[in-house]
Amino acid sequence: MNGHETVQPPLDDASVASDPVRASTAEIKSVIASMIAEEGERNSAAGTALDRNCAHDRVRWAILERIMDGTYQPGERLKELTLAREFHLSQAPVREALRKLEAIGVVKSEPYRGARVRELSPTELRDAYQLRGILEQAATEFIADFPEEAVRTLETEYAAMRAAVTAGDLQGVACHNRNFHRCIVERCQNQEILRAWKSLGICMRARLNVQRRLDRLPEAILSHQPIIDALRTGNLRYAGQLLRDHSFGFVSDLV
Amino acid sequence: MNGHETVQPPLDDASVASDPVRASTAEIKSVIASMIAEEGERNSAAGTALDRNCAHDRVRWAILERIMDGTYQPGERLKELTLAREFHLSQAPVREALRKLEAIGVVKSEPYRGARVRELSPTELRDAYQLRGILEQAATEFIADFPEEAVRTLETEYAAMRAAVTAGDLQGVACHNRNFHRCIVERCQNQEILRAWKSLGICMRARLNVQRRLDRLPEAILSHQPIIDALRTGNLRYAGQLLRDHSFGFVSDLV
DNA sequence: ATTCTTAGGATTATCGATAATCCGCCGCTC
DNA sequence: GAGCGGCGGATTATCGATAATCCTAAGAAT
Known part of the structure; x- marks a missing residue:
């Protein structure tokens, strides 16, 4: 997709932010922040620098953001290699991110069938x-x-x-x-x-x-x-x- | 893949079950079954054969069982390669299993520090x-x-x-x-x-x-x-x- | 025309190896 | 003897490649 990027080494927040539909980004960010905080609380008392280090956490954050702001519509397919290429990563961290999103119910996946943004009836x-x-x-x-x-x-x-x-x-x-x-x-x-x-x-x-x-x-x-x-x-x-x-x-x- | 097995294709329940502390296994099984069912519901209306196919789901099931029955005590370290060897798998599916367990709060992990069974205060x-x-x-x-x-x-x-x-x-x-x-x-x-x-x-x-x-x-x-x-x-x-x-x-x- | 079979392409699942990071230990300096 | 800085082992994080599976659709048989 937005392939060969400019500076940011692995997952450039630039590409994430410069890409699509953008309305009240600041507000969305605050929502996302609260979600991240939630998991931080769950994982450790002071959940802070966790998602800075790991690529799979950054990917998870990015995907979650896109789901929240409507870039990824409910039911939309999330292809591992496509995401991996987009983030300049290999498949593994993307898979881990999707597994976590699946566990919290944001994403639904079936073996050999791939992952989709979960739809709510x-x-x-x-x-x-x-x-x-x-x-x-x-x-x-x-x-x-x-x-x-x-x-x-x-x-x-x-x-x-x-x-x-x-x-x-x-x-x-x-x-x-x-x-x-x-x-x-x-x-x-x-x-x-x-x-x-x-x-x-x-x-x-x-x-x-x-x-x-x-x-x-x-x-x-x-x-x-x-x-x-x-x-x-x-x-x-x-x-x-x-x-x-x-x-x-x-x-x-x-x- | 890891073809040359006995009966159970990849993760031999034999090794899982023959191991340690065992009390009322049948009862524990039923508890586990209900948990698995829970996730099945979340993933699809009829959540059945999902965890049969994927190694990472079987691993998750096995780890969850061991946490439930006390084989893994709260706070105990869960090493990826150790588990992988034990299940005759590579690291990747074990990691995915741990990511899911982390997301539902059963396990807590920190980057480069590994995963542990979560303790409750x-x-x-x-x-x-x-x-x-x-x-x-x-x-x-x-x-x-x-x-x-x-x-x-x-x-x-x-x-x-x-x-x-x-x-x-x-x-x-x-x-x-x-x-x-x-x-x-x-x-x-x-x-x-x-x-x-x-x-x-x-x-x-x-x-x-x-x-x-x-x-x-x-x-x-x-x-x-x-x-x-x-x-x-x-x-x-x-x-x-x-x-x-x-x-x-x-x-x-x-x- | 309809159904069945089966290549082919696309995607996921897993593997084996490498890079990155952490932790404890040892020698060094003072 | 105490503090400090860097080596080595252990473990996680990520990679690139391969195996397994699914979906589609073209072609054969009825």
């Missing part, structure tokens, strides 16, 4: 939204306290979300929505809940494509306001209830 | 038990109906659990306990909840080692009876509440 999506609601409710009940500073972050994200929806920027809506919810769940004392929520987030990546009911989107977004209010007044239990209902609300759109 | 274990309680409560509320046949299964497992505890067979207790809970969660309509619960089960493998408070074990087991009663009378919501409390009850033993 409406049923799976419905189940995922329900589970997200359950986890967010539980997480909220485990929050020790919700400081004013965090409330302000919520308001910022909420405002950005409304701005994005009026601008018709679905990508932006998805991103700020995710940030909003993450800001809440991250305050949870229970790391396993947080981990489960994040691993679910990976599967929810099917950006708002599924939200074909664009007309109902604005009203869905407005339901974030009461959540902010409940959190500000420290009514965590009620906030949890609202979050659960909020997620369950999407279910009806999905069969 | 008391805090992680506490969080895991809490999450399990939450998931089981949610799952129960999503159950459509709980037939008499399933109730009988629960009673069977419950009886086996009590028998195991009087016999001092901790492995057996853990296994039947797991079967008991699985029988409930499997009736859940929401596949994502089921998946999350199963992936948690992998981390809870730290068998009942943690349950050093052996004296309190019998009473903890008795708390299964009201759950059975609630399910038999169709009081699913109450059963969910009991299951949550049941799991949370273990938390106090773990700080």
Whole structure:
């Protein structure tokens, strides 16, 4: 593909970034960063320099980014040698990257048949939204306290979300929505809940494509306001209830 | 390839099974089988012959089994070439197996430092038990109906659990306990909840080692009876509440 | 025309070897 | 004797090549 590159020795981030569709790259990066952080947490307390050294980790990061930003569509084939050539690597590290992505459910592969970006059926999506609601409710009940500073972050994200929806920027809506919810769940004392929520987030990546009911989107977004209010007044239990209902609300759109 | 084998084509289960500590192998097998099934579900609707073909899947299965049955202790080093020699394979499939195990949190690896069986801190274990309680409560509320046949299964497992505890067979207790809970969660309509619960089960493998408070074990087991009663009378919501409390009850033993 | 068989091309799975990195040990300096 | 710097063994990371498998489609048989 974008073969013989310029400088970067093995996997040049340049090629990754200069390539295709690019909208709000910074936002996407932050999402990706949180995912990487998730795995870092799982692997070691301070998950930092892990993906700097290993080619297979860089490849995994790059593929994940492309899946998240829509470069690779759901169902799209991921050929090992093609990716290897693109990254100026051999097949082995690409395979390892795909194995990890397969294990966390981002990619689906069959022996001798290759790997594809995993597609989510409406049923799976419905189940995922329900589970997200359950986890967010539980997480909220485990929050020790919700400081004013965090409330302000919520308001910022909420405002950005409304701005994005009026601008018709679905990508932006998805991103700020995710940030909003993450800001809440991250305050949870229970790391396993947080981990489960994040691993679910990976599967929810099917950006708002599924939200074909664009007309109902604005009203869905407005339901974030009461959540902010409940959190500000420290009514965590009620906030949890609202979050659960909020997620369950999407279910009806999905069969 | 490694043609000249005896019977089992590549990875001879013989060597795997003839090796070390062995207690109630059949029970362990069933646990493993359920885990494999879990991944099968994730990979394709009918996850069956996937791990028959690929060496890396068989290796993953074998390593997982050894971790589950205690052959590989938490923290133990897993050397790639040692495993490769043992399975009569090259390094590549072993690496792929380890990458997958790493992604699901069973193994932890650092670049150039190798892979180890992941250890769970008391805090992680506490969080895991809490999450399990939450998931089981949610799952129960999503159950459509709980037939008499399933109730009988629960009673069977419950009886086996009590028998195991009087016999001092901790492995057996853990296994039947797991079967008991699985029988409930499997009736859940929401596949994502089921998946999350199963992936948690992998981390809870730290068998009942943690349950050093052996004296309190019998009473903890008795708390299964009201759950059975609630399910038999169709009081699913109450059963969910009991299951949550049941799991949370273990938390106090773990700080 | 339809079905069956079977080359051919494409891709994955595995191998064996090499490069890169880490760790402990030994001698050296002070 | 203590600290330091670099050799050597051990192990992982990556490579390039080969074997195994799958898919397609052309051709033969009915």
